Amino acid sequence: MLRFEQVSKRYADGTVAVDDLNLDVAEGELVTLVGPSGCGKTTTMRMVNRLEEPTAGRVLFDGRDVAEYDPVRLRRRIGYVIQQVGLFPHRTVLDNTATVPHLLGWRRPKARQRAAELLDLVGLDPAVYGDRYPDQLSGGQRQRVGVARALAADPPVLLMDEPFGAVDPVVRERLQNEFLRLQAEMRKTVLFVTHDIEEAVRLGDRIAVYGQGRVEQFDSPAAVLGAPANDYVASFVGSDRGLKRLSVTPVEKGDLEQPPVVHLADPMERAVARMRADGARWAVVLDENERLHGWVPAHEARGGEDAGRVARHARRMEAWLPLGASLKKAFSMMLQYDAGWIAVLDEEDRFLGVLTPGSLHEALRRSIDADAQDVPRAEVAFDTAEAPRVAAD
Structure with a gap:
């Protein structure tokens, strides 16, 4: 669905934000971009909807170079959720949610019906919250409205830039749970930017770990935690990566x-x-x-x-x-x-x-050893607590 082919972004002052990026995001996949501030992850995402233009290379959306699209039309086909939400303060929650359908020329009743459906989907009863204004909502509720608005025109691609970063940890976990539920139901193609490795691990089908302008490792959460590609990735994910791995290792x-x-x-x-x-x-x-x-x-x-x-x-x-x-x-x-x-x-x-x-x-150790040996987890067995081995055929 999305492809970055040798994409670079260099600014006039010589700063290289993204350097020779090659990345594929499959249809229906949620890819988290994680790394420290200033590493290029947000710039990468903004090149998809042409809020930034690449200096070299090209970004493909459904097989077509995004440079060939009219920027306004392109952005109406791509959902966009940011940390600050960006709701219109003078519009009700229902009208905020219906913004993109209105811009696409939908009739008002149809747009408002769609908005009500999406508010209900993100856990906000439209009968209760639809006529409220953004300043009458909590931070977590505003984030839910932002997600609903991004989904209102049923875009195939969703860009999310630290969408849950401005709320407290308890609300953040609830929003993550809600979004995972939505993604399981809707299967959008998602680029999700975060600086939090735990959030990246919890949400992503795959994780792109950024160094300075470059992707140091692009793999499943379990592989990033179990077999870091280099010392930088190992340092970034932390010495407690074994504990983090608990969240991405299922019970079998x-x-x-x-x-x-x-x-x-x-x-x-x-x-x-x-x-x-x-x-x-x-x-x-x-x-x-x-x-x-x-x-x-x-x-x-x-x-x-x-x-x-x-x-x-x-x-x-x-x-x-x-x-x-x-x-x-x-x-x-x-x-x-x-x-x-x-x-x-x-x-x-x-x-x-x-x-x-x-x-x-034992399940955790078997999962780690399976990634290290590149074998299915079921093929890893243990003679003792200290001696992992691959089970005989």
């Missing part, structure tokens, strides 16, 4: 342990026998539909005719997460519930296994 079936499993209707005598056979102090309890109910400890009942059914002794379990959730989410949940294990469920809430602190650590 191969990470799970299989404890004893019993059902609510089972006799406790049978459940105790199963736990003893496995040398386990507890068992996972499922209902008749194979969905998680909780767990049962072995020490509460010794079995026998008076022990009753498992349902009598089972405890509810709140610490669970879906397959594919991040290891960071799993780790956070373990801390939140002071849990020694987390249940993992499939899309239909059926029990798949448990993740323990040990298996979480």
Whole structure:
């Protein structure tokens, strides 16, 4: 969808903002541009909608050089979200959101209907917020309106320049979550500029790490964190990149342990026998539909005719997460519930296994080793805690 071919930007004073950039962004891909202030990432983005013109090379939009487009028409085909939002203070939220459809000649009812749909999509009820003015909104709400306005004409490409940088960390995380939800639904081609490596890792399908005017590494978040291309990238992503990697490493079936499993209707005598056979102090309890109910400890009942059914002794379990959730989410949940294990469920809430602190650590190490050896994660196994190896065929 977007391609940069040997693109450079040099200013009259000799400053080189971008130097011989080659970069491809696929349709529906979210690419984060990350680096320190003044490294050229914003200049790169602004050359897409011709707010900056390249000194050399060319920028292609859907196979066509952007220099061939009328700048005004081009910008109406590309959504643009900036940190300062840039809402018109004298227009209502609904009219702000409908700005680009109006400029494209849409009839007023159609433009306002589209604006209302987009406000609802970003979590702002148009019946509540549509008639308000920007100064009546919080910073996070204004950012949501900015995103809605950028999406109003359904542009194929979205440019976002530090859009969440002006809000506090709690609101920023909520906005990131909301945007990830929107992107999963709409699959826009997105260039997202940020100076925050954690934001880049969390949002990007791929990350372009900028040095001074150059991309030092362009790869998946897991690869950037697990195998930095050089000392500069390693320094930029930080010595705690292993912890950052938790947020981009999903829980997979191969990470799970299989404890004893019993059902609510089972006799406790049978459940105790199963736990003893496995040398386990507890068992996972499922209902008749194979969905998680909780767990049962072995020490509460010794079995026998008076022990009753498992349902009598089972405890509810709140610490669970879906397959594919991040290891960071799993780790956070373990801390939140002071849990020694987390249940993992499939899309239909059926029990798949448990993740323990040990298996979480092993999953992280396996992911890092898989990137280093360029093999699928499932092919990496461990003889001991110190000796990673590739599993034999």
